Amino acid sequence: MDERLARTIEDRRDELAELTAELIRFPTVNPPGDAYRPCAEFIAARLGKRSFGIEFIRAEGAPGDSERYPRVNVVARFDGRTRGRTVHFNSHIDVVEAGDGWTVDPFAGIISEGRVYGRGACDMKGGLAASIIAAEAFMDINPDFPGAIEISGTVDEESGGFGGVAYLAKQGYFSQPKVDHVIIPEPLNKDRICLGHRGVWWAEIETKGEIAHGSMPFLGDCAVRHMGAVIRAFEDELFPALDQKRTRMPVVPEGGRRSTMNINSIHGGQTDDYDGLPSPNVPDSCRMVIDRRFLLEETLGEVKDEVVTLLNRLKASRSRFDYAIRDIMEVMPLMTERDAPVVRAVAEGIREIFGREPEYVISPGTYDQKHVARIGHLHDCIAYGPGILDLAHRPDEWVGIDDMVESAKVMAISLDRLLRGSP
Numbered sequence: 001m002d003e004r005l006a007r008t009i010e011d012r013r014d015e016l017a018e019l020t021a022e023l024i025r026f027p028t029v030n031p032p033g034d035a036y037r038p039c040a041e042f043i044a045a046r047l048g049k050r051s052f053g054i055e056f057i058r059a060e061g062a063p064g065d066s067e068r069y070p071r072v073n074v075v076a077r078f079d080g081r082t083r084g085r086t087v088h089f090n091s092h093i094d095v096v097e098a099g100d101g102w103t104v105d106p107f108a109g110i111i112s113e114g115r116v117y118g119r120g121a122c123d124m125k126g127g128l129a130a131s132i133i134a135a136e137a138f139m140d141i142n143p144d145f146p147g148a149i150e151i152s153g154t155v156d157e158e159s160g161g162f163g164g165v166a167y168l169a170k171q172g173y174f175s176q177p178k179v180d181h182v183i184i185p186e187p188l189n190k191d192r193i194c195l196g197h198r199g200v201w202w203a204e205i206e207t208k209g210e211i212a213h214g215s216m217p218f219l220g221d222c223a224v225r226h227m228g229a230v231i232r233a234f235e236d237e238l239f240p241a242l243d244q245k246r247t248r249m250p251v252v253p254e255g256g257r258r259s260t261m262n263i264n265s266i267h268g269g270q271t272d273d274y275d276g277l278p279s280p281n282v283p284d285s286c287r288m289v290i291d292r293r294f295l296l297e298e299t300l301g302e303v304k305d306e307v308v309t310l311l312n313r314l315k316a317s318r319s320r321f322d323y324a325i326r327d328i329m330e331v332m333p334l335m336t337e338r339d340a341p342v343v344r345a346v347a348e349g350i351r352e353i354f355g356r357e358p359e360y361v362i363s364p365g366t367y368d369q370k371h372v373a374r375i376g377h378l379h380d381c382i383a384y385g386p387g388i389l390d391l392a393h394r395p396d397e398w399v400g401i402d403d404m405v406e407s408a409k410v411m412a413i414s415l416d417r418l419l420r421g422s423p
């Protein structure tokens with residue numbers, strides 16, 4: 001059976017490359033969220049021909065949704081002859097802007113020397129195409145299969161997934177009994193299974209001061225200098241402490257196997273938006289955005305306390321220091337168990353195709369799995385797909401056709417194990 005599946009997919013190598021190229025030709029750049037509807041309609045037309053039932057779900061009122069840029073998601077479902085379990089392949093159709101430095105047209109979908117080039121080639125239109133070919137091949141060889149297969153193309157993953165997977169999850173699209181197993185074909189490499197991701201706390205810290213004439217700073221209070229004290233405390237205490245916190249989560253790259261924090265931005269004082277005229281004042285406000293990534297071994301409460309304790313100490317020790325802190329985003333860390341059904345099925349596919357054990361990894365950043373887990377309460381979910389993560393969001397992004405073919409085989413074998421029996 002695995003042999004026949006593999007051969008059927010091998011025969012569709014050119015079709016898989018062409019399908020990827022066609023998907024790339026929709027410039028689904030986010031922001032602003034362009035070309036979502038035609039891309040969703042293209043996926044629907046393809047799967048509709050294979051008798052999938054099609055639903056378009058527009059996330060009305062979601063961030064960015066407008067008549068010009070409607071947040072259109074597509075969910076396709078094929079029910080087998082008999083009842084059984086449902087496997088859902090979820091891909092985001094949005095891509096990040098092309099940016100500079102390309103030597104090919106990023107939206108031409110160029111196929112050359114075993115690769116497909118374009119923005120979104122690896123992240124993640126190649127994965128979407130591989131899952132479509134895998135499902136079609138599986139259905140051709142097993143016309144009487146039990147259970148159901150779903151394939152979705154969802155929007156806005158690159159901006160948090162609120163109009164995409166989060167919106168659908170709130171409506172029950174990612175919960176049992178509708179769905180049992182979810183595979184997200186993000187580009188994590190064809191022989192790796194991504195079990196989850198670290199947690200996220202984004203927050204804004206504001207230090208406060210008092211406005212005065214810049215020539216007489218002694219009459220005011222400089223919010224930027226107060227922020228300087230915050231940075232000094234971070235450098236002296238927080239960063240060294242974070243560096244010591246190691247995790248059992250197998251994050252790749254390895255630098256992510258600890259707690260980290262980025263200072264995303266600092267803005268203090270009046271901006272020079274007014275034709276470059278500099279501000280003449282002592283700034284009364286300075287804002288910093290921090291991006292703290294945390295581990296299964298930490299709680300969100302502890303993570304926040306670390307920062308708040310440090311700020312409160314400054315407030316007690318530093319003259320006129322005052323601050324405010326505001327949460328921007330919170331995501332819990334996730335790690336699906338290695339003996340979960342979807343993990344075992346994909347691991348078996350990797351063993352069959354590559355003759356070796358899969359590598360189990362954790363992503364340093366988050367992706368749509370967070371919504372499946374938190375909103376859908378569905379924990380049998382992983383990321384598995386072709387493509388090299390380092391190429392995502394880069395100029396001359398590409399995906400290897402061999403990689404797509406091989407990972408489509410792994411996906412088809414996973415379908416076989418999840419729907420037709422236990423591994």
Ligand SMILES: [Zn+2]
Nearest residue numbers: 123124157186
């Ligand atoms: Zn992605």
